[in-house]
Amino acid sequence: PQMSDDNPFVIPEMDPTLRKQIQECNWQVVNVTTPANYFHVLRRQIHRDFRKPLIVTAPKNLLRHKECKSNLSEFDDVEGHPGFDKQGTRFKRLIKDRNDHKEVEEGINRLVLCSGKVYYELDDERKKSERSDVAICRVEQLSPFPYDLIQRELKRYPNAEIVWCQEEPMNMGAYSYISPRLYSAMKTLGRGTFEDIKYVGRAPSAATATGFLTVHVQEQSELVKKALQPELIKFP
Ligand SMILES: *[C@@H]1O[C@H](CO)[C@@H](O)[C@H](O)[C@H]1NC(C)=O
Numbered sequence: 191p192q193m194s195d196d197n198p199f200v201i202p203e204m205d206p207t208l209r210k211q212i213q214e215c216n217w218q219v220v221n222v223t224t225p226a227n228y229f230h231v232l233r234r235q236i237h238r239d240f241r242k243p244l245i246v247t248a249p250k251n252l253l254r255h256k257e258c259k260s261n262l263s264e265f266d267d268v269e270g271h272p273g274f275d276k277q278g279t280r281f282k283r284l285i286k287d288r289n290d291h292k293e294v295e296e297g298i299n300r301l302v303l304c305s306g307k308v309y310y311e312l313d314d315e316r317k318k319s320e321r322s323d324v325a326i327c328r329v330e331q332l333s334p335f336p337y338d339l340i341q342r343e344l345k346r347y348p349n350a351e352i353v354w355c356q357e358e359p360m361n362m363g364a365y366s367y368i369s370p371r372l373y374s375a376m377k378t379l380g381r382g383t384f385e386d387i388k389y390v391g392r393a394p395s396a397a398t399a400t401g402f403l404t405v406h407v408q409e410q411s412e413l414v415k416k417a418l419q420p421e422l423i424k425f426p
């Protein structure tokens with residue numbers, strides 16, 4: 191993601207009909223978490239009247255995940271199908287919380303942003319711990335950064351503490367790409383500074399993972415719990 195050439199401190203013109211942001215960026219990096227979104231990102235790529243490299247970093251183990259599925263209605267736009275949306279089905283750069291939240295939800299204390307398969311673990315932990323004050327949004331397109339949709343979600347949860355959760359060590363994954371851009375999005379809305387982005391993930395490390403399965407599993411469960419209880423987090 192760091193090879194994306196957009197300036198993290200300048201929010202570009204975001205009008206989706208102009209498609210200016212994507213035209214000005216060197217490539218697209220996506221980490222899709224549903225079959226329908228995978229389908230739509232490939233379809234979008236072919237349908238566009240311009241060409242831009244597309245990098246899909248979605249892991250193949252999601253293909254076997256039982257929660258990772260889409261209704262047929264999410265692939266087409268046949269009126270009458272469950273989930274029919276007048277705008278038609280399309281690639282989602284960001285997937286909103288799966289609970290149908292209103293335009294403004296003051297009771298949400300925590301907005302967890304994540305990307306990739308860790309979403310399913312977070313959602314599972316939220317179910318188990320019955321945290322109804324936590325919203326989880328998936329950033330499906332990392333680059334170019336979906337400022338407009340991120341800001342829409344920041345406005346939806348005016349009282350929420352903002353958490354970036356990833357399973358990778360801090361110096362890997364999307365954190366170093368996301369954080370300055372998330373900061374820019376927050377700053378223009380008066381939602382705080384860099385320190386208000388709570389990081390939940392593994393500590394910086396030279397290796398992508400510990401070599402021990404039991405340690406890995408323990409780390410994973412700790413970080414997922416931490417994302418829902420950032421009282422436990424100290425900056426950074
Ligand atoms: C898929 O369709 C079923 C039945 O209509 C519905 O209950 C479910 O919420 C839908 N799932 C999604 C992800 O839209």
Ligand SMILES: *[C@@H]1O[C@H](CO)[C@@H](O)[C@H](O)[C@H]1NC(C)=O
Nearest residue numbers: 221247249306307308363364
């Ligand atoms: C995409 O998600 C997968 C699985 O969660 C993760 O391993 C990978 O590092 C993510 N890619 C980026 C660029 O964040």
